[in-house]
Amino acid sequence: MKHLNSVIEKYVELTPRSREIWESAKQYLPGGDSRNSIFWDPYPIYIKSARGPIVTDVDDMQRVDFINTMTTMILGHAFSPVMDAVSSQLKNGVAYNAPNSHQIQLAKILCERVPSFDRVRFTNSGTEATMNTIRAARAFTGRTLFAKAEGGYHGTHDAVSVSVKVKVEHAGGSDSPVALPSTEGLPDEVLDQVIVFPFNDVEGARKILEQHKDQLAAVIIEPVLGSVGMVPATYEFLEMLRNFTWQHSIVLIFDEVISYRVTDGGSQKFFGVTPDMTSLGKIIGGGFPIGAFGGRKDIMDLYDPTGGLEMGKEPSVGPHVSHAGTFNANPVTMLAGSVTLDHLTDDIYESLAFNTEILRQGIRDVCAELEIPVQVTGIGSLFGIHFNDVPINNYRDIASSDTNIRRKVFLGLMNEGILIAPNLVGSLSTEIGSNEIKMFVEKFKLVLSKSGI
Ligand SMILES: Cc1ncc(COP(=O)(O)O)c(C=O)c1O
Known part of the structure; x- marks a missing residue:
C-alpha cells in the first residue's frame, strides 16, 4: 500500500x-x-x-x-497520408444523404483481404457491427439464442453485455459458467438468450453448445480475447467451434474488432479458420469512428434493399434485415480507412x-x-x-x-x-x-x- x-x-x-x-x-x-x-x-x-x-x-x-x-x-497518431486525404475530403463535405464512392474502395480492400467477407457493410462502431452480426444470424437461422465466451467483450449493446467481467464467485463452475449481467439496466430476457461457455476449453465448451444446438442462431467469439488481456484462442478451440457450428447450421461469428490487427486478413487468416460472419472496427477507420460487419453472401443478402430488384420490373421483397445510420459509411471515415489499409502491407x-x-x-x-x-x-x-x-x-x-x-x-x-x-x-x-x-x-x-x- x-x-x-x-x-x-x-x-x-x-x-x-x-x-x-x-x-x-x-x-x-x-x-x-x-x-x-x-x-x-x-x-x-x-x-x-x-x-x-x-x-x-x-x-x-x-x-x-x-x-x-x-x-x-x-500507423501512429496524425499519420500524414490519412490527414491529407481527410483534409481534402473536408472541402467536399463530411456526410451526404446519398452514397459516396470511398466506401466501395474500403469494401473492396476488406473483401479481398478478409477470408470470410463476400460482402460487407459499414457502421459507426464495433458495437453496431456485432449487433448486426447477431441480428443477421437470427434472421438467417430463425433461431433466437446465441452463445458467447465468458470474458468476451463485444461492445455495449444489451445482448452481449453478459458475462464480460464477472465476479468468479458468482459465476458458477469454470466448465459451466452462469450468464451474469455486466451492467445494470438489462432486461431479464437478455440473460435467457445467451449461453456462456468457457474460452479455450474444447470439451467444456462443446458439451455446453451440444445442449443448445437446435436453438442456437450464432456462436460469437473473439479469436484473441481483447479487453480482458490479449489472450489468443488455441487453434483446436477455434477448429472445434468451426466444425460444431457447421454441423448444426449455426452461424459462426468472429469478432475481430481488435484481432483484425494480427494480419491483413485478421486472425482468421492467422489461424486458418474461416467463420461465416466477422465484425471489424478500430484500425479500419484510420482513427475515425467505424465498425463493419460482413460475411457469406447468402447471409449478407438479407440486407439488400433491392431484394433482387431488376431495372424496370416490380420491386420484390427486401431488405429482410433493416440497417440504417446517419453517419454509416460517411466519406471521411471511408477515405481515412482505405488510405490506412493501403499502407498496411x-x-x-x-x-x-x-x-x-x-x-x-x-x-x-x-x-x-x-x-x-x-x-x-x-x-x-x-x-x-x-x-x-x-x-x-x-x-x-x-x-x-x-x-x-x-x-x-x-x-x-x-x-x-x-x-x-x-x-x-x-x-x-x-x-x-x-x-x-x-x-x-x-x-x-x-x-x-x-x-x-
Ligand atoms: C472485440 C471488441 N468488439 C467490439 C467492440 C466495440 O467496439 P466500439 O467500441 O467501436 O463500439 C470492442 C471495443 O473495444 C472490442 O474490443
Missing part, C-alpha cells in the same frame, strides 16, 4: 491541470468523460495532442503511446509482429531478472502483461490477478512517460521502433524495482 500511495502521489504531482479539468468536467459529464473504459483511479489525464508515437497531456507531459487508442492507431504486419515479440521478450526478461512471476500474452502486434505464475488461457486465469499490482505498474508507467491500458494490455504502432521498445523495457524495470512487488 505504501508503494501504491507514493505512485499515486507522484501521478497527482505530475497532472495538476488534468485534475483541474476533471473536477470541472464532472459538473457536466458523469465521471468527467463519456467512455468508462478510459477512466482510472484517481482520475484520467486529458490529452491535448497526439502525433506519431507521442501523446501530450494538458500538463505538457509527453508519453509514448503503447495502447494506441485501444489498438486503433496502427505484409511487410508492415511482419515488422509490427517482430517488434512486439521483442517487447514481450524484454518484459519477460525483466521479470525473470527481478524474480517476479509474469505471463506475457498476445499475438501479432497485441500484448498483455499478467503477473501470474500459471499460463493464461481464459477469463478466470486473469480474474485472480492482483489489481493493486496492476494499478501500481500502470500509474508507475504513466509517471515514467508510457501510456498503456489500465489492465496492462497494449498494441504497437508503426511509429514504435527499437528506441521506444528499449525505453519501455527500461522504464518497466524501474517501475517494478520500485514497486515492492
Whole structure:
C-alpha cells in the first residue's frame, strides 16, 4: 500500500491541470468523460495532442503511446497520408444523404483481404457491427439464442453485455459458467438468450453448445480475447467451434474488432479458420469512428434493399434485415480507412509482429531478472502483461490477478512517460521502433524495482 500511495502521489504531482479539468468536467459529464473504459483511479489525464508515437497531456507531459487508442492507431497518431486525404475530403463535405464512392474502395480492400467477407457493410462502431452480426444470424437461422465466451467483450449493446467481467464467485463452475449481467439496466430476457461457455476449453465448451444446438442462431467469439488481456484462442478451440457450428447450421461469428490487427486478413487468416460472419472496427477507420460487419453472401443478402430488384420490373421483397445510420459509411471515415489499409502491407504486419515479440521478450526478461512471476500474452502486434505464475488461457486465469499490482505498474508507467491500458494490455504502432521498445523495457524495470512487488 505504501508503494501504491507514493505512485499515486507522484501521478497527482505530475497532472495538476488534468485534475483541474476533471473536477470541472464532472459538473457536466458523469465521471468527467463519456467512455468508462478510459477512466482510472484517481482520475484520467486529458490529452491535448497526439502525433506519431507521442501523446501530450494538458500538463505538457509527453508519453509514448503503447495502447494506441485501444489498438486503433496502427500507423501512429496524425499519420500524414490519412490527414491529407481527410483534409481534402473536408472541402467536399463530411456526410451526404446519398452514397459516396470511398466506401466501395474500403469494401473492396476488406473483401479481398478478409477470408470470410463476400460482402460487407459499414457502421459507426464495433458495437453496431456485432449487433448486426447477431441480428443477421437470427434472421438467417430463425433461431433466437446465441452463445458467447465468458470474458468476451463485444461492445455495449444489451445482448452481449453478459458475462464480460464477472465476479468468479458468482459465476458458477469454470466448465459451466452462469450468464451474469455486466451492467445494470438489462432486461431479464437478455440473460435467457445467451449461453456462456468457457474460452479455450474444447470439451467444456462443446458439451455446453451440444445442449443448445437446435436453438442456437450464432456462436460469437473473439479469436484473441481483447479487453480482458490479449489472450489468443488455441487453434483446436477455434477448429472445434468451426466444425460444431457447421454441423448444426449455426452461424459462426468472429469478432475481430481488435484481432483484425494480427494480419491483413485478421486472425482468421492467422489461424486458418474461416467463420461465416466477422465484425471489424478500430484500425479500419484510420482513427475515425467505424465498425463493419460482413460475411457469406447468402447471409449478407438479407440486407439488400433491392431484394433482387431488376431495372424496370416490380420491386420484390427486401431488405429482410433493416440497417440504417446517419453517419454509416460517411466519406471521411471511408477515405481515412482505405488510405490506412493501403499502407498496411505484409511487410508492415511482419515488422509490427517482430517488434512486439521483442517487447514481450524484454518484459519477460525483466521479470525473470527481478524474480517476479509474469505471463506475457498476445499475438501479432497485441500484448498483455499478467503477473501470474500459471499460463493464461481464459477469463478466470486473469480474474485472480492482483489489481493493486496492476494499478501500481500502470500509474508507475504513466509517471515514467508510457501510456498503456489500465489492465496492462497494449498494441504497437508503426511509429514504435527499437528506441521506444528499449525505453519501455527500461522504464518497466524501474517501475517494478520500485514497486515492492
Ligand atoms: C472485440 C471488441 N468488439 C467490439 C467492440 C466495440 O467496439 P466500439 O467500441 O467501436 O463500439 C470492442 C471495443 O473495444 C472490442 O474490443
